[in-house]
Amino acid sequence: MMVNRILLEKIQKSMDFFPVVGIVGPRQCGKTTLVRQLMAESHQKFTYLDCEHPRDLAKLTDPVLFLESNQDKCVVLDEIQAKPGLFPVLRSLIDVQKKPGRYVILGSASPDLIRDSSESLAGRISYHELSPFNILEVHRRSxxxxxxFRGGFPDAFLQEDDDLRSEWFYNFVKTYVERDLPMLGLGLSPSVISRFWRMLATIHGNLLNKSNLSKSLEISYPTISRYLDFLEEAFLITQLYPFSANLKKRLVKSPKIYLRDSGVLHHQLNIHNYDELFGHSILGVSWEGYIIEQIRQKLPTG
Known part of the structure; x- marks a missing residue:
């Protein structure tokens, strides 16, 4: 089932001006599907590579040779965080021939978390964050x-069977805990990452107390702060600071913590169906976080 993404038009517009367009967002949020829709609607020729697929990685053994031989096409580089060494190569090729729409890169982490991306492509790239489905994209279908309850991740949202959806979330979390977060540089064992993520689910919508987290996980306070920022850059949580006209006061006050996707939140708390959600103490702050995320997705970036 195809869901039209609001971001598509903005990406098409950026491709008419910037040499590189970046689409970032959590894994499984629909980035690859979106770019395939972009390819289908464009008159431009494309070449698609998945930087996590051995066959495609083999093509990039000599990235300069491959990219130069495809100068007449827009090259799509999916999961580029797996091959950060490509960023300086892209920069050098763009500086030789700076024309719009040469590359589209997809990443499952923010530009700040992908090593070398911001520095190498500054002034040459337009980044767009793709979130899971928001309510404006699916309100006619559901x-x-x-x-x-289901959240916005396409595979989970479109799955009608509660048991199969729970299985999808289990595998989603397992992949993040065992592979994606360690690969991006989160220096914790999978078991500690799993505990950390579940603990954040239990305090969803509450004021963040880093000291309590530090004691529970036996991790230093500065390390907790660093890991929270890391999860935020991976699009998994958000820290919402209280508003104050005084910027200093705003920064020193404790934020509220939210898991960004309500479906992931419910899975982490072992809530398997809508009836269980209505009988759970998380009900109010779950709804609060859901509304905050829908508003956040409509706010301008920057």
Whole structure:
């Protein structure tokens, strides 16, 4: 089932001006599907490479040779965080021939978390964050309560069977814990990452107390702060600071912590169906976090 993504038009517009367009967002949020839709609607020729696939990685053994031989096409580089060494290569090729729409890169982490990306491509790239489905994209296909309970990840949202959806979330979390987060540089064992993520789910919508987290996980306070920022850059949580006209006061006050996707939150708390959600103490702050995320997705970036 195809869901039209609001971001598509903005990406098409950016490709008419910038040599590189970056689409970033959590794994499984629909980046690859979106770029395939972009390829299908464009008159431009494309070459697609998955930087995590051995066959495609083999083509990039000599990246300069491969990219130069495809100068007449827009080259799509998916999961580019797996091959950060490509960023200086892209920069050198763009500086030789700076024309719009040469490359589209997809990444499962923010530009700040992908080593070398911001520095290498500054002034040459337009980044767009793709979130899981928001309510404006699916309101005609589903009741709002379904979207709230299931979350916006396409495979989970479109799955009608509760057991199969729970299995999808289990594998999603397992992949992040065992592979993706360690690969991006989160220096914790999978078991500690799993505990950390579940603990954040239990304090969803509450004021963040880093000292309590530090004691529970036996990790230093500065390390907790660093790991929270890391999870935020991986699009998994958000830290919402209280508003104050005084910027200094705003920065020193404790934020509230939210898991960004309501479906992931419910899975981490072992809530397997809508009836269980309505009987759970998380109900109010789950709804609060859901509304905050929908608003956040409509706010301008920067």
């Amino acid at each position: 009741e709002l309560t379904n979207h709230w």
